[in-house]
Amino acid sequence: MGKIVYIGEYDTTLDKFESQFEVPNGVTYNSYIILDDKIAIMDTIDKRKGEEWLANIKEALGGRKPDYLVVSHMEPDHSANIETLVKKYPDIKLVANAKTVPMLKNFTNLDIDSITEIVAEGSTLDLGEHKLTFIMAPLVHWPEVMVEYESTTKTLFSADGFGRFGDFNEDSPWDDEARRYYFNIVGKYGLQTMNLLKKAATLDIQRICPLHGPILTKNLSKYIDLYAKWASYEPEEPEKVLIACASIHGNTYKAAEYLAKKLGDRAVLIDITRTEYSYALSEAFRNGTTVFFCSTYNLDMFSPMADFIERLQNKTWRNRKAAVVDNGSWAPMAGKKIIEKLATFKDITLVNDLITIPSTAKADTLAKLDELTTKL
Numbered sequence: 447m448g449k450i451v452y453i454g455e456y457d458t459t460l461d462k463f464e465s466q467f468e469v470p471n472g473v474t475y476n477s478y479i480i481l482d483d484k485i486a487i488m489d490t491i492d493k494r495k496g497e498e499w500l501a502n503i504k505e506a507l508g509g510r511k512p513d514y515l516v517v518s519h520m521e522p523d524h525s526a527n528i529e530t531l532v533k534k535y536p537d538i539k540l541v542a543n544a545k546t547v548p549m550l551k552n553f554t555n556l557d558i559d560s561i562t563e564i565v566a567e568g569s570t571l572d573l574g575e576h577k578l579t580f581i582m583a584p585l586v587h588w589p590e591v592m593v594e595y596e597s598t599t600k601t602l603f604s605a606d607g608f609g610r611f612g613d614f615n616e617d618s619p620w621d622d623e624a625r626r627y628y629f630n631i632v633g634k635y636g637l638q639t640m641n642l643l644k645k646a647a648t649l650d651i652q653r654i655c656p657l658h659g660p661i662l663t664k665n666l667s668k669y670i671d672l673y674a675k676w677a678s679y680e681p682e683e684p685e686k687v688l689i690a691c692a693s694i695h696g697n698t699y700k701a702a703e704y705l706a707k708k709l710g711d712r713a714v715l716i717d718i719t720r721t722e723y724s725y726a727l728s729e730a731f732r733n734g735t736t737v738f739f740c741s742t743y744n745l746d747m748f749s750p751m752a753d754f755i756e757r758l759q760n761k762t763w764r765n766r767k768a769a770v771v772d773n774g775s776w777a778p779m780a781g782k783k784i785i786e787k788l789a790t791f792k793d794i795t796l797v798n799d800l801i802t803i804p805s806t807a808k809a810d811t812l813a814k815l816d817e818l819t820t821k822l
């Protein structure tokens with residue numbers, strides 16, 4: 447009886463994933479080995495854990511040799527050890543699709559054509575008891591991505607899809623860190639993610655093995671439903687309101703706190719000058735409405751807000767309600783700039799006129815914020 451063995455690693459010392467996302471609970475780089483008549487390794491892992499991964503392989507092999515390395519995704523957190531692996535096991539064949547080949551050539555110094563078996567949509571690889579079917583998943587996260595379905599164990603190897611920051615434990619909380627992962631990493635490609643979900647819906651899936659975070663074995667429809675919502679840009683919490691605030695000296699933040707208090711548990715207040723932007727981006731996609739609070743800075747938005755909005759645009763944030771509150775002591779401009787920028791987004795509806803705080807929020811401004819709550 448063949449078996450599938452986990453050979454990934456948990457990285458708890460990485461400062462920033464992709465040089466941009468905090469991972470307070472670390473991140474796992476998952477890799478699997480299928481031990482059967484033929485042996486297939488499912489992706490490599492990040493270079494930070496290459497040696498440990500090679501040791502995991504050696505132990506799992508028990509003296510045997512691997513026949514195949516399946517390359518689902520060329521981003522270096524999964525491909526960094528391809529060259530090392532081939533040098534260690536020179537008879538191994540790479541299994542990749544046509545879009546992967548030029549990347550393999552650019553990322554490595556290997557003679558790729560002589561060691562690669564090309565697969566396409568619907569190709570199969572027979573390992574004995576285990577049989578892999580290849581499903582192309584372009585742009586779920588990069589253009590060459592593919593996933594694999596193993597029909598005997600009904601396992602979907604889902605590449606970056608269904609990935610989560612944090613540990614490998616299926617029972618630790620999933621939603622928040624999977625959402626932050628999805629929207630910040632894959633979020634621009636909702637349509638492509640929907641396409642993959644449609645193909646997956648035709649399969650009997652009992653287990654999902656992603657390239658980050660836990661293997662999912664229980665209540666899979668919960669995860670698939672969340673992904674369908676995320677990929678379609680539907681808010682998960684239509685009634686909730688993200689208040690994203692960029693304040694220089696705190697007066698704008700005080701007004702943001704006032705609004706948050708008024709909204710009670712419907713509000714999620716994030717100081718985007720202090721909290722890494724990926725959290726606010728994730729909340730902006732999660733909730734039905736975002737209120738942008740921003741100080742004016744040299745006739746423009748205070749830079750953390752400009753950065754945040756730029757990142758929302760990159761991820762095609764859409765189909766949401768918004769409101770804008772700015773602040774200025776002589777020529778307030780932040781709100782105008784935010785509204786101009788949001789006008790270039792798809793399906794963002796402003797629910798209120800711009801509210802401008804003249805340095806500090808006094809009774810008249812508070813009254814406007816009270817009125818705003820009735821529209822949120």
Ligand SMILES: Cc1cc2nc3c(=O)[nH]c(=O)nc-3n(C[C@H](O)[C@H](O)[C@H](O)COP(=O)(O)O)c2cc1C
Nearest residue numbers: 693694695696697698741744745773774775776777
């Ligand atoms: C470096 C700097 C540049 C500023 N530029 C402008 C400006 O161009 N127009 C304006 O009305 N206020 C400007 N301000 C004033 C702030 O926008 C205003 O005092 C602030 O919004 C008050 O809210 P806060 O305490 O939340 O920062 C600037 C403040 C600083 C520190």
Ligand SMILES: [Fe+2]
Nearest residue numbers: 519521587606
């Ligand atoms: Fe990736």
Ligand SMILES: [Fe+2]
Nearest residue numbers: 521523606657
């Ligand atoms: Fe990844």
